[in-house]
């Protein structure tokens with residue numbers, strides 16, 4: 001049985017301290033998808049919008065997959081940000097979101113959280129959290145960016161699920177409860193939001209370049225042999241190196257270093 005406390009907006013805001021003034025935070029017991037809801041609602045220039053939800057009925061994952069959120073065993077939320085970034089500069093953003101999750105959890109005492117390019121958050125080799133970034137252009141008013149984050153608080157019950165929240169790139173699930181004693185979802189949400197707000201401020205000014213070393217320090221598959229698949233292209237095989245100043249993954253194929261940019265990319269380890 002899960003010990004997780006109910007989500008409570010006031011408690012989250014209290015944990016966030018002064019940063020609470022930057023966000024408009026709402027909680028729903030159920031919705032189709034927090035990303036879809038925020039996309040529909042749109043963002044505003046003055047405030048970051050955060051929607052957290054106990055249960056998603058049509059949660060979306062990367063590459064057209066489903067994402068199942070199972071009430072208190074998970075933490076499911078999206079943050080909407082109105083920014084003036086050129087769409088081409090946004091590729092590093094999903095890496096920054098993963099970094100924010102990893103660093104916030106480290107601040108809470110969960111050591112050993114790692115990152116799989118572009119934005120999976122891993123613990124002990126399993127998938128702890130997935131991130132989906134959606135974008136919508138608003139002509140002169142900027143870009144609506146929706147960063148959706150789904151975390152396993154407890155290990156999911158995968159029985160009977162056709163498309164479980166584990167990665168179809170065949171990673172086992174991992175959970176906060178494996179690295180934190182009695183994870184408190186309100187505290188975890190507040191810590192991630194505060195970290196994300198500060199990292200987004202820095203990203204808006206400086207782009208991804210200042211984050212590449214921090215990301216590399218948590219890179220789970222550095223030096224691992226991988227296969228990269230992109231729609232309509234022959235797979236790439238090689239050794240995973242670092243990420244560059246745009247957040248592209250560098251893969252040493254033996255015939256040179258290939259830059260892999262984000263998008264509809266599948267990355268898997270090959271033994």
Ligand code: BTN
Pocket residue numbers: 032033034035036056058059060061062063065067076077078120129130131132147148149150
């Ligand atoms: C992945 O496939 O790894 C990304 C999963 C992203 C899931 C989150 S849960 C909150 C937000 N709302 C959604 O519909 N998806 C994202």
